[in-house]
Amino acid sequence: MIGSSLDILILGHNYAPEPIGIGPCTAGMAEALAESGHRVRVICGQPCYPAWKIDPAYRGILPRRSRESGVSVLRLPLYVPAVPRGWPRAAHHLCFALLAAAALIAVLLLRRRPDIVVAIAPSFLSTIVARLFGWAARRPVWVHVQDFELDMASATGQLSIADHPLMRRLQRLGRRGNRVSSISPAMCDKLVASGNDPRRVIEFRNWANPAVEPLTEASPCRAQWRINEPSIALYSGNIAAKQGIPIIIEAAKLLAARRDLLFVICGDGPERERLEHLAAGCENVRIFGLQPMARLGDLLGLATIHLLPQIGGAADLVLPSKLPNMLASGRPIVATAAQGTGLAEEIGAGGLTTPPSDALAFAAAIERLLDDAPLRAACEQAAKERAASRWSKAAILADLERELRLLHAEWRALPSWRRSLPMPRLGLLAE
Structure with a gap:
């Protein structure tokens, strides 16, 4: 480990033990940062993907704290729709965003502010919550976009108001941060096209599982x-x-x-x-x-x-x-x-x-x-x-840690009155 350790708070809907999708990626990031000596806290939901059923081992109506591979994990109870389309799916994301807001308010009240907040999208509702927290706590926010959920909802016809101007403005707010990243060059270009300063946009890929390699005999x-x-x-x-x-x-x-x-x-x-x-x-x-x-x-x-x-x-x-x-x-x-x-x-x-x-x-x-x-x-x-x-996991995560340290150093070098993004206006006006 080079330099002092950071206190990193990760807000993301999905987390291990979800076996595929965003969950393993967020968990891999958190665990690698903890292994490098950083203090890592995660606020996530109950595991429910891809079956859209809460894992029986994690059912309950109360938040649950645990220590997993060196990471402090707070799991929030969720509404999980049986059919994840349209308004039920939107309610699922709104449920997480509201409970995450309450958890972050508790972080403020307990004076346990992190050095950096990393917010994972989807959902853009929770990244807006993370931005509000960063503004209130005067901490930098890194928004990592795993997919463009409203664009996908529009492409699949799953949400009729996905193309509404207010929803688009809310999504733009959820894609802003002191750093913004995505998982491919094309997706990073889309972040720039949506109004982000190119200097703030970082490519942060998912990675290949190091255990996966070509088999030389029959599976x-x-x-x-x-x-x-x-x-x-x-x-x-x-x-x-x-x-x-x-x-x-x-x-x-x-x-x-x-x-x-x-x-x-x-x-x-x-x-x-x-x-x-x-x-x-x-x-x-x-x-x-x-x-x-x-x-x-x-x-x-x-x-x-x-x-x-x-x-x-x-x-x-x-x-x-x-x-x-x-x-x-x-x-x-x-x-x-x-x-x-x-x-x-x-x-x-x-x-x-x-x-x-x-x-x-x-x-x-x-x-x-x-x-x-x-x-x-x-x-x-x-x-x-x-x-x-x-797709080397070691190289990708080493780059991430370096960028987090750079963001923290840049933030500390700013005058105190500049240590925040403008407060999000919740999409009522375009930024």
Whole structure:
């Protein structure tokens, strides 16, 4: 550890033990900072993703404190809708934001102000709360945007007022901070386009799990699941509207005549029941539940080809957290992403991209990789190289710590009267 330790407060809806998505990323960040000697506090919700059901081990109506891997964690009780769409989903985020506001008021009253606040979006409601706290506590706020939730809600038709001017202004407020970061160059460009000073915008990626590496022998999942087909097209992760996963079932039907290919889907989420209905009668499709994190390497090593569907318009709104691990497994990817989008650029030579919603092109790309061994080998090599050069956990987290120290030093160098952003005006006026 270089320099003095910092007191860092992280406010984020999702946290471990959620197995996929934002939770493992926030937990990995918090634990790495604690391991580097910093005092790290986390305010989060009860684990409920991706099943949208509160983990039975964490149910209750009272906040719960714990010490986890050197991190002080405060879990807030949540309203979790059975169907996470529209107003119930908005109420879910509002519930967390209000309870987080109460928790932060307690931090102020107890005079336990941190050196830096890191707020994770989504939800922009809670990042606005973090900004208000930073203003009141006179502390710098780092806003980290994992996805653009209103844009995604608009793209998927999940919230009818997502395009309302007031909602857009609120989201802009939730994307401002003394530092603002996101997980890909395209998403950072979007932050700049929304009015952020480019000097404040940082690229802070998610990372590949260090335990994931190319398997040199058959995955144990083959024997456990009694899979005999030589080739596997694998999707693993959240099963929700933004993934556009029905295209996998369409491709499976188009390639049903291939007896050497099995489509395997492992995951959970609000669209799983619909997906199972669509797959009924498809003998070349098997669906399993989300697998434990300890089995991630074996699961990803099962793939001959990874599948990464996304709906049209989503490619620059979120960079799937599963992508780094797909690349690290050394298997090629077939993704639905238009050329020129951030997702297509990130995959690069590590796979093939096809237009969103074009099942024929998606199926053709899968078949091309299966039948062209030299192309598949070239994609595998490119995937491994990209994972090593762009998605190293140690390098990414070292950069984060350096930027946090720089922000803290810049903040302390300011005159006391300048140590805050303008107070958020809650979207009633554009900033």
